[in-house]
Amino acid sequence: MHAADFKVKILGIVGTPIKDGNCQYLLEQALQVAESGGQATTELIHLKDYRIEYCIGCEMCLRRVHKVQKEVGYHVVPVPVEEYNCSIKDDMRVIHEKMLDADAILLAAPVYIATIPGQVKTFIDRCRTFVHDFRLRGKVAAPLTVAFYRNAGEDTALQTMTLSLLAMGLTQVSFGASAVSTREGMGIPIRETRFAVKEDLVGMTMMNMAATQVVQAAVQMKAGKLALEEAGITFQTAGWAPPQ
Numbered sequence: 001m002h003a004a005d006f007k008v009k010i011l012g013i014v015g016t017p018i019k020d021g022n023c024q025y026l027l028e029q030a031l032q033v034a035e036s037g038g039q040a041t042t043e044l045i046h047l048k049d050y051r052i053e054y055c056i057g058c059e060m061c062l063r064r065v066h067k068v069q070k071e072v073g074y075h076v077v078p079v080p081v082e083e084y085n086c087s088i089k090d091d092m093r094v095i096h097e098k099m100l101d102a103d104a105i106l107l108a109a110p111v112y113i114a115t116i117p118g119q120v121k122t123f124i125d126r127c128r129t130f131v132h133d134f135r136l137r138g139k140v141a142a143p144l145t146v147a148f149y150r151n152a153g154e155d156t157a158l159q160t161m162t163l164s165l166l167a168m169g170l171t172q173v174s175f176g177a178s179a180v181s182t183r184e185g186m187g188i189p190i191r192e193t194r195f196a197v198k199e200d201l202v203g204m205t206m207m208n209m210a211a212t213q214v215v216q217a218a219v220q221m222k223a224g225k226l227a228l229e230e231a232g233i234t235f236q237t238a239g240w241a242p243p244q
């Protein structure tokens with residue numbers, strides 16, 4: 001095998017109403033770090049560029065997953081459902097395809113009232129199929145956040161994204177990174193630059209660590225998958241089925 005066989009795709013998703021803001025900048029830097037070792041290609045998508053409706057709770061995705069499980073058996077992981085498994089026909093189809101195609105996902109969102117903005121929660125809710133079909137298993141992830149003040153909701157935002165990424169079946173390999181967009185995180189905007197996050201050395205260091213961890217883990221995960229494939233080892237579950 002060659003180094004090219006272990007190259008990974010990293011998808012950066014940023015969710016904020018602001019284009020070209022601090023959060024996007026932090027994610028762009030993280031993707032640059034990820035690419036710098038030559039083992040990753042990256043793509044950044046901005047949720048603002050996509051039409052994403054609220055989840056309507058119809059449970060169509062869940063019913064389709066259960067239908068396929070009944071047909072193929074509960075031991076089959078991931079569940080071989082059709083590519084896009086949501087009843088709402090909007091741009092989530094494109095985002096699901098990109099997520100399924102990636103080896104790793106970096107999710108970036110600013111702190112809004114001590115947690116993530118609504119746009120990001122809406123995106124997360126629309127990923128429910130992955131909670132049940134396990135199609136994102138074996139991919140790695142980490143969250144990134146930016147806030148005005150230091151310690152003013154960053155942990156909650158990171159935890160919310162962490163639990164959501166884990167629920168979707170992703171393997172989160174870093175607790176992520178938080179940065180501030182004001183001088184020293186004291187809430188004083190830095191007039192000369194729109195990207196005040198640049199001056200947050202603590203935040204940029206954490207971002208660097210998170211991005212490095214993600215790319216390393218993604219390459220290791222890919223190498224492991226290829227090795228298992230070569231050895232003819234497929235993953236089997238105990239085949240537990242819910243009571244009918």
Ligand SMILES: Cc1cc2nc3c(=O)[nH]c(=O)nc-3n(C[C@H](O)[C@H](O)[C@H](O)COP(=O)(O)O)c2cc1C
Binds near residue numbers: 016018022111114148
């Ligand atoms: C509605 C709203 C709520 C916010 N809530 C918080 C907050 O709870 N804590 C905080 O430190 N910053 C808060 N902020 C500030 C943003 O997190 C900060 O400006 C961040 O840099 C935004 O990212 P951006 O530069 O990419 O737009 C809030 C901003 C908005 C618009």
